[in-house]
Amino acid sequence: MVATRPRLTWRVATVRDIVPETARVVSLVLDVPDWQGHRAGQHIDVRLTAEDGYQAQRSYSIASAPEEPWITITVERLEDGEVSPYLADELRPGDFLELRGPIGGWFTWETREGGPLLLVAGGSGIAPLMAMLRHRAAWRSPVPVRLLYSSRSAQDIIYREELERLAANDPDLAVIHTLTRAQPKGWTGYRRRIDREMLNEIAWAPEERPRAFVCGPTPLVEAVATLLVDLGYDPASVKTERFGPTGG
Amino acid sequence: MSFISRGFKGRRRTASVAGRLPPGQYIVDGFPVLSAGPTPRTPLDRWDFSIVGQVDQARRWTWAEFLQLPAEEITRDIHCVTKWSKLDTTWKGVSVDTLLDGLETSADYVLAFCDGGYTTNLPLEDVTGGKAWIAYEYEGQSLEPEHGGPARLLVPHLYFWKSAKWVRGLELLPEDQPGFWESLGYHMYGDPWREQRYWGDE
Structure with a gap:
């Protein structure tokens, strides 16, 4: 039963586009290989890895509809943040981003x-x-x-x-x-x-x-x-x- | 070759703290609130705590009776599956050992049940032996409703969704059965040190 559920594996997505939404908020449009689909309201985990192996993870809600070909997350840059300034300021189209999901079965609607x-x-x-x-x-x-x-x-x-x-x-x-x-x-x-x-x-x-x-x-x-x-x-x-x- | 995020440096932790932080977690100073719905508010004169299920005799305490039980001060690190960890949180509450003392049971699991309908499942051995409490004070104050008051389960060695807010009792069960989040994609056991966040995590 529960033990046989497939593992949510980490996948390497490609950043297709970065859309400025407001002065502090950007949307990242991600091309995720073998994405299994999601329900509106679910989220993903993003994992960043530095050259020495140090890692940081955060969760972001998926803002795109399940019907769209790509996954969009919307990120607010927190001034003292560790991950959001990287996603909002450093990341460029063509860069890779590691993620897994979709996660969460409660805050969803179809x-x-x-x-x-x-x-x-x-x-x-x-x-x-x-x-x-x-x-x-x-x-x-x-x-x-x-x-x-x-x-x-x-x-x-x-x-x-x-x-x-x-x-x-x-x-x-x-x-x-x-x-x-x-x-x-x-x-x-x-x-x-x-x-x-x-x-x-x-x-x-x-x-x-x-x-x-x-x-x-x-x-x-x-x-x-x-x-x-x-x-x-x-x-x-x-x-x-x-x-x-x-x-x- | 393992994946590297181009241009990511990250924020290193001091060595003294690093050993206390499970994989994928970061430290917060505040106390974030997470819940799936509205905060229930049960008046204390209608609050009780019960031990039910596979037991020789069910047990029940009113709020006044519960406060008379021997309580302990607890200082522990807590780890939320949403990635934040908080070090050295201090609590006061009643050990689950005290609540189960002398009880006859052949159960191997418990399902904690709560106001608002929330449930979470745990092996019995993870809530006994000084590993779990029903906490009603946080940092010397009555536990705020948004943090689970009047009382919450405290099982700090597992991800914090197991530390059920607004807990009203434990049902002792012969088999493990998934609770609320465990039915919605989250891991049945939830050990932060093995990063058991979701279904299928080993």
Whole structure:
């Protein structure tokens, strides 16, 4: 049974492309040989090896849809990080990157599981939720989705244009931003951290049996998950993932 | 030839710390929070801890009774499968040996069960012999709910997902059966020194 599951072997991927997302965030598009496929929401482990054999590992959510030919991870450069500055600044197209996955069977969604979906993201916590949105778009799924996305400023919104594009032609997808630190002139959206009132306005009613996915820094995840349960969400329907500044 | 990441230098650890860090781990100073869903909040007057399953007689303690059990101070390094390790964490709690003392069982495994529905499986010999506790204080303070309070299992020699938060009891079982993460891709045993993170890791 469990003992016979295939080992997640380390594979050497090739960096196809590096896409700047914001001043601090890049997406790495990776060509992974013999990739077995993944479900939206899963992550990979990345392993870096120095010339003397020293190694460091970190986990990154997969941001691309299972339907895409390449794996994309989105990396936020942490100033005191060990791995993220290498991935964001040093790596070039054509370089190799060792990884294994996909990992994690809980924080995942497939179109056939239905909805409605409530997606709540803080900062780079958008990455696994983007995989779900891209997966949904690939299937032209009509599952209703509301994404509430908290960023520091408009310049810090990751995938901003793609989110606009996805929502523009899709009445079943609503993307709602809140900007917690700075707002551009004429900004009419939310301008504070996610709170009870905001979730009251955005979240599906519990009677609609929504599935909620919450990903971001721990304070956001703790607050939102607790508020959703207070609103009447079944705790088992609220799935969480953390993107804490815990290393990098 | 083994793989080398072009241009990667990395951050070396001092020798004194290096021997305490399992492969693939790095040290954090903070205490990251990880959980799969909302933090459960069970009032202490409705909290209890039980030993059930393959036992001659089930055991149960209320919160007040639990606090009366002999407690120990524990200082250990902890290792999370998400790669962070934290050195010299200090806890107070009741040894699982104390909870099982005098109990008759032919079980070889336990399944820890928790508020919120979380479970994790362990060999009985990994929670006995001074290797596991039910901890209710962290660094001299009541254990915060987001870190598993009011009480969590503490099994520091295995990856930290085995140290189940919000633990409410142990079920003694004749066979090993996968818990929550063990059903979702994570290793049945989870020894950080052998890097048993996922299904199929040796």
